[in-house]
Amino acid sequence: MKLCNNYSLLPHNTFGMDVRATLFVEYDTVSELHDFLLSETFGKHRSHFIHIGGGSNLLFAGDYHGLVMHSAICDLTVVEDTPNSLLLRVGAGYVWDELVAYCVEHGLAGVENLSAIPGEVGASAVQNIGAYGVEVCDVVEGVETMDLQGNLRIFNREECRYGYRDSIFKKELRGQYIVTHVMYRLQKSPVFKLDYGDLRARVEAEGVPTLKAVRRAVTAIRDSKLPDPKVLGNAGSFFTNPVIPRTQYESLKEQYPDMPSYTVDDTRVKVPAGWLIEQVGWKGRVLGHAAVHDRQALVLVNRGGAVGAEVMELANRICDDIYNKYGIRIVPEVNYIV
Ligand SMILES: Cc1cc2nc3c(=O)[nH]c(=O)nc-3n(C[C@H](O)[C@H](O)[C@H](O)COP(=O)(O)OP(=O)(O)OC[C@H]3O[C@@H](n4cnc5c(N)ncnc54)[C@H](O)[C@@H]3O)c2cc1C
Structure with missing residues (x-):
């Protein structure tokens, strides 16, 4: 230790x-x-x-x-091997993208769309990471944890109460359980999910879809859109996309006909936070050592030497401008640590 x-x-x-x-x-x-x-x-x-x-x-x-x-718990074991699937138990400190690489290499499907997401296995189950139409909760079978008194507890998927970038570990049980291992159920026969952005076009350009082709395509798209944290400090999407009542959206749409949305359910829609940020003129703007990325408005960056307060100030100003124009509150996905 x-x-x-x-x-x-x-x-x-x-x-x-x-x-x-x-x-x-x-x-x-x-x-x-x-x-x-x-x-x-x-x-x-x-x-x-x-x-x-x-x-x-x-x-x-x-x-x-x-x-x-x-x-630094980084073990990976096969817990169950059935004709259709494999159950993997992976230590919380295992690097997430190395796990995706392992799965793709071994013909195990389910996480290929989540290629190149930074971070580790433990957080994947806390954050319910998602990308290109897939969320990790689709494959999580159980989360092994320890409470602060040293007692072990395994949460099954339902108990994790997964939602959009959300879980019980981020809400009711925040700070109360430490994830030690995550169990993922991977499929031996892939069901490809390619209907997101230009993923299908990229994958099919290579021929019949394969796990490796999906991983390559996702990685290439991400590399072209997102700044590399090693070059420009950032934490990916800074804000979650706000979910608002459909009635509010419909009245906003009368004033702003090009406002995009995705249906959540009969009464709610999701509005892309990146679009809102662009509309209030923050895309590419600089505030001290912090800035909004010029290619991806959802990403706030450290231009070098920024302190947390500067980035928080930038985030607050963006939130206020959006609220003042649209009456929509966007909230950070990034965890503020004080
Ligand atoms: C360039 C870039 C692109 C990104 N793209 C995406 C994306 O496409 N989709 C997406 O969902 N996210 C994305 N993210 C965000 C980030 O990668 C994920 O949220 C990831 O899961 C964070 O993992 P981490 O190990 O770095 O966790 P940290 O940032 O260190 O922690 C995140 C949270 O998890 C908790 N936590 C971490 N480990 C444990 C543990 N063992 N037990 C209990 N709690 C724990 C922490 O307390 C904290 O609340 C991106 C980030 C960057 C920088």
Whole structure:
């Protein structure tokens, strides 16, 4: 187990915030985690701690005056092998895209559309990551966790209460359970989901669809649209797409006929946050060391040397402008860490 005081979090957040944690702890096994949770050290920091993964959905406001925990549990085992599917149990610290690569390499379908999403396995199940018409909850069969008293608990998919970029771990049980492993059910015969953007055209240009072709296409599209955090610090989509009552949308549509929407259910629609940001003129604009990306309005970037407060100020100004024009509140998908 690694235990470091006054530890730099620069390599642990894709926004590139140069901040420090009072104490950083990285454990390698479930039993190390158990012992640490029962230790005096954890007891001292229990009221102010955060568990991170790859730090690709976090925005540190400044130095973190508390404990930062990270899992280095990186095992991968086949739990069940049936004629149609394989059940994998994967450690929370396993890099998500390496898992996708493993699945594609072994002909296991279900996560290929989620290629090239930064972060780790533990967070995939907390965030319910999604892209190109697929959400990870489609393949999650169970989430193994430990509570802060060191007790194990397995949540089945229903108990995780998955929603759009949401789960029970982000809401009611926030900060109460640490994910140690995730179980994913992958299929041996792929059912391709290609009806999203120009994915089908890209994949079919290569011939008959294959898992590898989907992974290549998704990765190429993402590379062309999203800034690489190693070059320009960012945390992907900064805001979630707001879900509003259909009645509100219909009256807005009279005033703004080109306002796009996606149906959520009979009474609600989702409006793309990126479109709203563009309409209020923020796409490509700079505020101090922070900016809205010029190719993707949903992505806020660190132009170099930005501090968390600058990015938060930018986000607030965007939110206010959208609210003042449309009466719609957009909210950050990124977790603010103070
Ligand atoms: C360039 C870029 C593109 C992105 N594209 C997408 C995309 O297409 N789709 C998408 O859904 N997301 C996307 N994201 C966001 C991000 O990749 C996901 O939210 C990812 O799941 C975060 O994983 P992480 O390991 O970095 O978690 P972190 O950012 O470190 O943490 C995220 C949350 O999970 C919690 N957490 C982490 N590990 C554990 C654990 N073991 N136990 C309990 N809680 C834990 C943290 O406390 C925090 O609340 C993108 C980000 C970037 C930078």
